[in-house]
Amino acid sequence: MSKIKLATVWLDGCSGCHMSLLDIDEGIVAVARKADLVYGPLVDTQQFPEGVDVTLVEGAVSSQEDLKLIQTIRKRSRMIVALGDCAVTSNVPAMRNMVPVKKLLERVYVEGVQEKPGIPSEGVPTLLKNALPVHEVVKVDLHVPGCPPKPEAIMYVISELLEGRKPDLTSKVKFG
C-alpha cells in the first residue's frame, strides 16, 4: 500500500498548533510509517506538491501570500483540515482587523523606530484588509478547534484520516 501524502502549513499563527502536533512525541514514528510528510516547516520542500491527500492548516489567512498559498493548497489537496482556532475562526490574528492596515504599519515602522522610519515595501507581501478564517477563503473539510488543539486530539485526527475514516470530534476538542 502506498503511503498517504501528508502536508502541514503555517499561515498567520504562532506555530503553537505545530508544536502541539510535535507533542504527539513518539507518535511521530508511527505516523511516519504510514504517511510521507511532503510539505511543511519541518521538511525541505519549497513548492507545495501536487496530489496531497491531507493538508493540516495552522493560522489565519492574513496576507496576499497566504491567500495565494491556500488557493494552491486547495487545488492540490484532497482534504483540508483547519487546525486550531486561528485557522477555524481567525482568533488572535483577527484582533488587528479593527485597526486599518496603514495605521497599524505606521505605528510599528514609523512611530515605532528611532532610525529610518518607513513602511517596508520591497519583497514583502501586502496585508489583506482583514485576517480571515480559512473557510472564508476555500472549502475546509474538517475543523479542529483549540489554542492549540491537544496532542491527543491531533493524533486521533491523523490516525483516523490515515485509516480512511472521518474523525468524530464530539467531546474531543474545545475552543481556546
Added chain:
Amino acid sequence: MAKKLVIHPVTRIEGHAKITIQLDDSGNVAGTQFHVTQVRGFEKFTEGRPFYEMPSITARICGICPVSHLLASVKACDAIMAVQIPETASMLRELLHCGQIVQSHALSFFHLSAPDLLLGMDSDPAHRNIIGLLEKHPDLAKDGIALRKFGQQVIERLAGERVHPSWTVPGGVNSPLAAEMREKIRSELPIAKAITRRTLKHFKGILDHFAEEIEHFGTFPSMHAGLVDSRGRLQLYDGFVRFRDAEGNVAGDIERPRDYQKFIGEASVPWSYLKAPYFKPLGYPQGIYRVGPLARLNVAESCGTPEADAELQEYRERFGRIAQSTFLFHYARLIETVYALERMEALLDDEAILDTHVRATAGVNALEGVGIAEAPRGILIHHYKVDDKGAIKWVNLIIATGHNNLAIGRSIDQASRHFVRGNKLQEGMLNRVSAVVRAYDPCLSCSTHAQGIVPMQIELVSPDGTVLDSLSSDS
C-alpha cells in the same frame, strides 16, 4: 548575465523567511537580502486591553516559546503593580523557563538542524528532515524526541498545559508546586542529562568535519548581549543585560530594565517586516550585536553550574574567550541545555520550591513597566504603558530574533559569497545559506509579532531586478 537567486521559503526554521541573492555577470554573489514577510500588529491591537490580559495575549505571539513571552509579560506587569513577587514564585518561574529552554533547544538542534549536521548539507532534500533522521540515526532522533518531550512535560507538570499555559500571572504564579510533581520531574532528570551528555559528546566528535562552515557561517567580530547576575554569571530568567564587545570588554550594562531605550534603538528596513535593533551608543547600522546561546556564553563570565562550566571551559579552549562563528550557536545551545538541567535540579532540591506563598496581589501602582527575560533565542523585552485604570495605552516589544536581524543579514551575506556559485548552482549551496539562518534558530513567529513571518525563498534576479530563475530544493 547577472541574476538573482531567491530561497523561498527557508525551510526547517520556526517561521517564514525568504532570502534574495544578487549575482554579478560572472555568477558571483554581489549582495543579499533577508526578508521577513508577515506583520501581526500586537503592539497596536492590544491598546485598550487590561494589562493583566497581556500575558495570555502575547503568549500567542509564539507557540515555540510562549513561556518566554509569558515571563517577560508578567515581569512588565509586576513592574506596573510595583510588587516584589514571593521568592518561591521566582524559583517556579525559573524552573518553568528551564523546561522551555530544554524543549526549544532540543527542537532547534534535533528536529531542525541535525538533518544538516548528520545527514549532510548536500544530502537529498527529500529526506533531509527529522523523519529521514529517524531512518538513518534512529537512536539520536529518538533522543531528540525524548529530550523535547521532557522539557514540554516539565512545563505541563508545572503549568497544566504544554503550549500557552495560564499559570504565570502578574505577581507570581497561580498555584504552588505539588510534591509529587517535583518528584516526577526529579526522577526524569537523569535521563534528560544522559541524552544531553551523549549528544554533546557526539557533536564534539563531528565538529572537525565542519571546519569550512565554522569559518564561513557568519564569522565576524560583533558585540554580544545577554542577561547576567551581579557576579556576571549566565542568567535566563532574571538579571541585567550586559553588552560585551568583540574584544571581550564590557560595552554597557542595562542596570534597570526601564533604561533599555538608552542602549537599544530600532530601525525600519525597507525589504523586511522585521525591524533592526542596534546598540545606540554606536548608532545604526554600526551598532550590530548578537543575542542567543552564542552571545550569552560570550557575555557571561561563567555558567555557575559545575558540568556546564566544565563544558564552557573546553569550548573556550577551542574557540577563544569570545566565539565569533555563527555555526557555534549549535555548540552553545547544547552547553546551555546542560546548564538548564543543572539549574532545574538545584531549584528542585531547594525545599523552598514547595512553599505555598506564590503570588503577590496589587492594583496599578506605576504607569509603565518593562520586563526582560532570555528567550531560548535571546533577549526578549516587553514594555507597556497603562492609564490609572490599568488599560494599555502603548506597547513596545523587542524580540530575540529582531536583535539578531543585522547579524543574520551579515551572516547570510558572508556564507553566500563563500558557498554560492551562480554559474554552477547546486542545491547544497543554497541549503548552506539556509543552514546559517537555522544556526540562529530564529523564531520568526516571534519576530513577526509586529513585523512578519519569514517564508524563505531563493531567486535569481538580474541587476535591473527581473527575477530570472528561482531555485527550490525539490526542483
